[in-house]
Amino acid sequence: xxCFSRHYLIILLFCLVTFRLFSLEQLPFTNPYLVSSSNITxxxxxxxxxxxxxxxxENGISTSSCYLFGMHNLNQxxxxxxxxxxxxxxxxxxxxxxxxxxxxxxxxLGIRYGFRSVKVAIGCRLSYDEITGYxxxxxxxxxxxLRLNYLHTTLDVSANNFLSANNSTDxxxxxxxxxxxxxxxxxxxxxxxxxxxxxxxANFKAGCRFxxxxxxxxIVSWESEPxxxxxxxxxxxxxxxxxxxxxxHNELDWTHSIGLSVLFP
Numbered sequence: 629x630x631c632f633s634r635h636y637l638i639i640l641l642f643c644l645v646t647f648r649l650f651s652l653e654q655l656p657f658t659n660p661y662l663v664s665s666s667n668i669t670x671x672x673x674x675x676x677x678x679x680x681x682x683x684x685x686e687n688g689i690s691t692s693s694c695y696l697f698g699m700h701n702l703n704q705x706x707x708x709x710x711x712x713x714x715x716x717x718x719x720x721x722x723x724x725x726x727x728x729x730x731x732x733x734x735x736x737l738g739i740r741y742g743f744r745s746v747k748v749a750i751g752c753r754l755s756y757d758e759i760t761g762y763x764x765x766x767x768x769x770x771x772x773x774l775r776l777n778y779l780h781t782t783l784d785v786s787a788n789n790f791l792s793a794n795n796s797t798d799x800x801x802x803x804x805x806x807x808x809x810x811x812x813x814x815x816x817x818x819x820x821x822x823x824x825x826x827x828x829x830a831n832f833k834a835g836c837r838f839x840x841x842x843x844x845x846x847i848v849s850w851e852s853e854p855x856x857x858x859x860x861x862x863x864x865x866x867x868x869x870x871x872x873x874x875x876x877h878n879e880l881d882w883t884h885s886i887g888l889s890v891l892f893p
Contacts, residue, residue, distance in 0.1 A: 805821065847859065
């Protein structure tokens, strides 16, 4: 197991020191669980949470398709897998956006380690975009996360773009995410989150997940910047989950997303 982890750590270190000529912002998180929960990672257990915090997300595979802001010519797809074995885990993710004359792909690879109620993780995002007639660009950035569980309370802390603070040519800002979730009843969770960055205002978020029927749950959320709501429905069939999520916007059309997840036992 040590050799297994060492090999993936070497790959991650290689990713961290390559493709640093350009600065590409990460793609929006458009999985329906993230759309409906306003990216609060402690509100749901879907594997897609791991693309925000590599220490979160349950064992499984999650895939989705999304129309950003209702634009049918702006399609985004996502596939994320989390596999834990004993105390170790691997996070693998892929996001793709297609539009007229433009294509973009983000790849993620992360490793994590858990001991009792604590998980720590580090990962790397590799980005590649291409504009017809203008060529292509590549970029990479690390992200890291921590998860603490205590009784019915879960705390997530994650950081993105933390190498950009030491790079004067990088226009991106380092971003932190803090999320806390509390189970208040069977299958009912309330959660709060604070996202901050060096150049943007703090974004406060709140959400709730609660059952409607035995196999159907509802997700509602709100965030302060830019002041919008998220709604979603999660239908469970055995190990399989089908989720539909939407998020409002003050000026643009709503974002709609549908996804399928399979959680490993």
